[in-house]
Amino acid sequence: MRLAKYLAHAGVASRRASELIIADGRVTVNGKVVTDPARDVHDELTVKVDGKRVKTSSQTLVVYLVNKPAGYVSTAKDPQDRQTVVSLVPSSQRLYPVGRLDFDTTGLILLTNDGDLAHKLTHPSFEVPRTYRARVANAPVNEPALKALRDGVLLEDGMTAPAKVRNVSSGVVELTIHEGRKRQVKRMLEAVGHRVYTLERVAFGPLRIGSLQPGEFRKLGQPEVERLRELG
The missing domain is CATH 3.30.70.1560 (Alpha-L RNA-binding motif)
Incomplete structure (x- = not known):
């Protein structure tokens, strides 16, 4: 599996964001910095991001639907220390947003640790x-x-x-x-x-905000996730 895809599967970030993390020299494979996102890797190798090991084998993939309030940024972390949509969902998983909504825009945004799905839902060719x-x-x-x-x-x-x-x-x-x-x-x-x-x-896509109030969220069921995978 290519390194960028591996990081996405491990829930580090979307595939596109993983490529940037790799290019920044933040990823090591068996102790050596790797800057090529196409490098083949697997779970028997020691892959680390910022010194912390990541693996895909035990990763449970999840998707949350969140009603984003105004005043939240659509990132996992914010250098200006503003509130993020990820902070709305208490989870032991490393989540990141699927796409973005403006700071003052509200409504439906998805959070996931499934890099492949996030890539598919945001890539222009799929026209979601x-x-x-x-x-x-x-x-x-x-x-x-x-x-x-x-x-x-x-x-x-x-x-x-x-x-x-x-x-x-x-x-x-x-x-x-x-x-x-x-x-x-x-x-x-x-x-x-x-x-x-x-x-x-x-x-x-097929999902609607429904009765969720600003700041509320729900975990998608497997049938809903499968419908997202079938898009495009």
């Missing part, structure tokens, strides 16, 4: 749908603006893919996208004349 509910200025969002969002709008980093969009009520609009650009929903709505006051993610 994400649904957001936004409260916007200049309500209501009229039909020309809705059509523009459905067709795709031009942002500074290129044209967006078509979105599914509907008015929920006056001043509240729901968008479903399958891209993961930075602040994408906010920028799309601003591009059609509607600044976003609040933004909540209410669905991720």
Whole structure:
């Protein structure tokens, strides 16, 4: 198994983040620093990250659905010592978020120690749908603006893919996208004349936030995890 994938299986970080950890020289294999994420490894070798041994064989893979409150960062640790979404779930497992929500964005985010699943759910090629509910200025969002969002709008980093969009009520609009650009929903709505006051993610793939209150979480059952694995 490649080293980056091994670290992801061991719950150290997502595969992409594991590649960065390896490149930083923080990983040793049998006492020697390895900076090649494609290096083949297995559990009979001694793999350490920051001096602490990691193994995959005894790792129980878990996924939690969390209702992220505003004011939390979507990382496992924060250099500015802000509150993190990982701190909301008391667990002996080493968890990390699947993707990110902005500091002031609320709603559904997944935490897991399954690096392969996290990679699949966040990689653009799998086009996992994400649904957001936004409260916007200049309500209501009229039909020309809705059509523009459905067709795709031009942002500074290129044209967006078509979105599914509907008015929920006056001043509240729901968008479903399958891209993961930075602040994408906010920028799309601003591009059609509607600044976003609040933004909540209410669905991720087949999962919905349901009745979970901000700060609450639940562990996904195996059937739900399998549905996530089948995406793409």
